[in-house]
Amino acid sequence: MSKPIKSKDRDAIIQALNAGVVPRLGLHHVQVGRAAEIAAVVRDVERIADEGSAIRFVIGEYGAGKTFFLNLVRLIALEKKLVVVSADLAPDRRLHASSGQARGLYAELMRNLSTRTRPDGGALPSIVERFVSDAHKAAVGAGRSVEDEVHARLAPMMELVSGYDFASVISHYWRASEAGDEGGKADALRWLRGEFGTRTEARQALGVRSIIDDANIYDYLKLMARFVRTAGYGGLLVTLDEMVNLYKLNSKQARDNNYEQILRIVNDVLQGSFGGFGFVFGGTPQFLMDTRRGLYSYEALQSRLAENSFARDGLIDLSGPVVRLQALTPEELYVLLGNIRSVFALGDPAAHLVPDEALTAFMSHCSQTVGEAYFRTPRNTIKAFVNLLSILEQNPGTRWQDLLGSVAVAAEGPEDLDAAAAETTEDDDDLAAFTL
């Protein structure tokens, strides 16, 4: 922790924590523990970057830090030059559906498409342009037509389902950019983002016969994975949070259809049949293990997910696809508060705003106010702590002891999360699950 911390990271972390959400940047400055789990996902990311594939189910209770963990995986993947698409599942965003919810998920994923240079999403145009620019340059160098070059580069995609149309849309984008046709470019991007509702519309705008719809989003994710590799990236990582929304589907048929999609993914990954592609799912224990509605209710997934998911002889076995995250302990929270203090001080121990005893005093205060929730579901605890440090920082000369009594910590519960998930869809950074 003695390494200096960039002020950009510092600001991002503090701002996010203050708002009660998981920071998008600099997570490695606050991460506490979980060495084995993180090492495992780092290996996953490296495998994807090395033309392999990987899948993880990150399972944890409310407050255990699933979202934090998923974000950390996301940042690691970006750093390793993967393209990452992320989304929370929601009633209107599923893996499989018949009235646009699956396409909704795909669209959300594409909106959130990130690269290292654009970690906050919206990187789809950049990737397409980068691909086209490269193709253009190569074509010029080789004296070929750009059209030919684009198609040559996209040839590996043709073998995949819908690969031809995908290639056509990329070509269309190039032509539009050549012609300075902003509308044409936008149409191509809209198509890639799954925003065309009907085939007719798509044919009129782009001359392709298919669109991305509920039935084929997984095929298009595969195409996208192939495409980003063609464009010079390591591969595509898909992170899906709030999987419990599938569990909450009332129709068994609907649940099974979605689980079937997960089975396809699991099979593809475990068989290694499609490289440069990986998935990380975040869900509750119930989502995984409920034998009536959870993943365990789907026979074919049971055996694949039940193996080795439990600690044995005190060791975590991460050879299976399930990573279990346990709630924070007070000790871990203590270290976490220390890390936050260090972030405030930009990694300089001499600049710490409060001494060690303030950390325990703060924890005692929270414990008295909200009971053990203060470390099991620590979002509000952390928020309050960040507030405290901010006040101390802005008011030099203030004593932390004087402030402590006035710190208010609200109790929280899964209901907050449910409400958040149900009402706001962009709540994917919910720090409800802040745990390390």
Added chain:
Amino acid sequence: MDRIAFPPLAAPLDGEASPDVPPRAVLKGVRWVSLGIVEVGGITIADPLAYVGTPEVPPHNAVVDPALPVGRAQTFGAAPDLPYWPSYCGMSPDARATFLAWLAEGRKAPDIQIGYVFVYLYGLEWRALAERAAADLPAIAQEVRRLLGIYGNTYSFRSYANALLDAVLFLQGETSPLGDEPPVAVDYRVPLSVRGAVGRCVADGRPVPFDLMFLWYLHHETTGLRTAAKRAFPEFRDLCRARYTAKHGDGLVVKPPKGVLAEEFGAASGNFVLTLKSDLPNVARLTAPIKKMAEIAEAATNDLDKYSRLLGRKPEARRTLEAAALLPADIRDAYLGHEAAELRHRLLGAASQGPVLRPLAEVAAVLGIALPDSGRLRKDAAQSMAAALEAVGCGCEPDVRCGSRSPAVGEDVVLFGLPDGYGGQDGLYGVAYKSAVAILTVAAAVVHADTEVSEAEEAHLIGLIEEFLHLAEAERRRLEAHVRRLLATKADLTAARTAIKGAPEEERRRMARFALAAASADGVVAPSEVRMLEKLYKELGIDPADLYGHLHASGAPSRDEPVVVREAEGQERVHAIPAPPTPKPAVGQGVVLDHAFLDRVRDETRQVSGLLRDIFAEDDQQAAPPPPHEEEVCDDGRFAGLDAAHAALLAALVAEECWPRADFEAHCAAHRLLPDGAIETINEWSFDTFDEPLLDEDDDITVNLALLGDAAPVPA
């Protein structure tokens, strides 16, 4: 028909010379013949143990006076009547002949009138007590015992003979041995010999050994033996002995009471009355030791109740397995001997402790118990089977006496060795045991849910028994046998249902914890196990929605501590179970951190931090990986790694810090680049080179000139 002692006919005894030894009173003119042959009236008598001769005055009623006439001996059954106070000298000649014949014949004809025997007894009595022939005492004692054996059913004789024997033993410092029959009561008093022996122990400060104590107790006026004790006297005696020595070791130590032992002795012959005196303490009025002995005897009698009833019904059952099964464990082995060891070996096999799984039919055959054709063993049969097994030191599961159902024909039972010193079921198999059974039954049902029981799961279940350290050894062995049986049979929730019913909530939660731990014991919670747990939770009345969280938490690696399946609880615990892994500070308490764990968290955090720092490395990351396109170095080589077009664009861009979007796009177009792609490529390069983006894209495009340092051009 009591006799009253009256003044002696013979020489009066003079005073008391010493406290213990009254003065010798020697009959003048007669001799005592104990060994040798005498002939009187033509009848030869070997070893007569009698006085022979003609006494000086006055005549003595026991002396065989050869001078008196001897008639014809009659058959013993038709011997002439004797007066109430018989004497040799006062007999008719024929009676004398008959008496002499009786003496010659060995003094054993059972049908002779008791008067003749008395005459003989008078001699013994005189010799032992009046004459004090110490050397003859053993022979006299033996003779009196022999006579008692033949003539003891005559009350009067029995009483006098016993009194004499008692006095002789007292003088010898002995007591009658403790036999296989309750000792004969003498006047409902504690025999003098016994009081003397006890007194001697007390005087010496020695513990009172069991036999003596027991005799004391048996003869005590407050003692009344019940049927069980009488009918099974040897067992009663041995049981009392076992418990007396178990409780008091070598024996009770009694404090000397006040008073000295002294007792008047009235001779049967009426020849003398003397006081047997000693310097021994008189223990006659002590009650405390008797009470202690009585407690033991009372309990022993109760424990022999069933046994005695069996003997009453079937006297021949003694020393059979059936009877031994009813004996208290303390003495059982003595009544079975090596037969038990043999049976035990046949039942338990080479594993001397078990548990072993055996077909019910096999066990029943060994024990000789008849099985019904089908269905369950009848309850009484099951009970006696269990008892018979217990008799040879085997426990049996199921055991109807512990609340299980009796086994069915075709089932297996589990046999196990009972711990040494197993004293029956009293005080065992209570609430704590039942709750343990319930917990394990539930856990076994869950383990069984996935068709196969893995070794780890089996080991886990067996290991769980260690959690019940508050149970007695025998209970834990039975528990293990129970688990073996649960593992061997297809246990399901049906078996557990009864156990669950009526259990308090805390108990049910504990069941759930055990079940969870069992399910995850092998690192795999099979979906079928989860399904079973879901059912179980419903049965337990715990919200099944909680299950997943519990399961999840049970998958957590421990903090180098045993998994806690049962949390700390009140007094019944003997063994400390470690605190739960997560300290749970209650509201209002301070926070206590586990420093060892804190150090581990810090270690791990350092590790992670290192791992992540490598990934998010700042400057020390390897130089930019080769870009996906061929390298063309720009003229001045300022942007090494960037292709020509982008380098040229960048070269143009660094002229300003801030570019409106439109101007930026114009520059891109000039270099035949697409704007978004150009930003991506340049920033990608910048990340590799500076670990930070060079172009910031808001509405305008900002160039982070500071990054470029030297490479930044001098503004024109």
